[in-house]
Amino acid sequence: MGYGGGEAACGCHEGPTGQMPSVKKQTARAGKTTPIKRRDRDRTRQEILDIAFAEFAENGLSGGNTDAIAARANITKRLIFYYFNSKEELFTAVLEMAYAKMRAAEEDLHLEALEPEAAIRRLVEFTFDFHHANPEFVRLVSIENIHRGRHIGASQRLKEMTQPSISQIAKLLARGVASGAIRPGVDPIELHMTLNALSFFSVANRHTFEAQFAWDMSSPKAKAQRRSEIADLLWRYLRKV
Template identity: 80%
Template sequence: MEPAKKPANAKKPPIRRRDRERTRREILEIAFAEFAENGLTGGNTDAIAARANITKRLIFYYFNSKEELFIAVLEMAYAKMRLAEEGLHLEALEPEAAIRRLAEFTFDFDQANPEYIRLVTIENIHRGRHISASRKLKEMTRPIINQIAAVLDKGVRSGVIQPGIDPNELHMTLNALCFFSVANRHTFEAQFGWDMSSPKAKAQRRREIADLLWRHVRRG
């Protein structure tokens, strides 16, 4: 007896949501490594598909274009840092402890995530056009700026931090210091013969950045 035929209009069973999400996450993680190593232009969707053990068509099922995939990778990378920042709870600390904790966290995150630094550098080469296209990325910045603003306000009220410091400017100054330690390490070491890679050198730089940031904001 032949097996009963399915009706012509029978629908395929839907892919379970968790499977779709897992596949999408795997694509993003592999694409993150590919873009961080080779940039947007050099990043290869065939290589991403091969490493994910999927077809390239499936990549474009989840992401309509290579640039859309790159934006999603940026969103994932920044979200990782922003999520970690939420756990700082700077408002619960005294101002000096909060400023030092912020500096140490930022330094440690950048040191532990050099691929993130490369990805940000690549996006700057593209003049930030992909970040500009993402509302999600713009919204991610507010929580950490709000945390910094709260620390500054608390410090001003208690008389230990000088008034008039812009939280965005402070955030930029801190990121410039920490970013350089990763992004420019190879060229700086080659030019000046200066150790930036050993645990001792990193610990010293970490202390110096925390000291610099606190001296910059403190009153008197």
């Protein structure tokens, strides 16, 4: 159960600027005051989010333990609820942070500088590599699906994050159609979904697939081959014959 986000909840008080004030300690010998380092609010909040990300990705929302998060952050549990009113709010903030990381990286692709085929292959490579480099992100998304996407659905910030990604794909498709390289009529959301489904599977389903088919999905060679096959598959789907 969460606590209300206020001074009583964390056992601390804020100064007029909204920052936690310095506490001064009297020295026994000289009667002087020595300032105790003030906790940086943004740094503390980010540390909570980073630790909560690992905790929720490993144990889910229901199994995630705020006591464990507090212990790892070396803070009180009440301080967690000073920054985040509830465990659910903390989980939503973790999702926002995780998706923001991916969206920020997508902005650096500069697909507009590439020819349509090269741009599609670059997008595939990025998406595939991101999922493999961030298996905790894949687990977190799977956990949110268990909860029927209710946290993402309630977050306006997460909804807004989607638009630049889809807009980037839409512009790439339009440019490809105009040049005669890509066939018309491809929906950018459908393409985004297909690309992520193909990339997501090899991380989310790796263990069960390997166990059933004795198929290597985790070696550098296997990942490079799978990435190349996805790029070939999508380009053959998109190109104008």
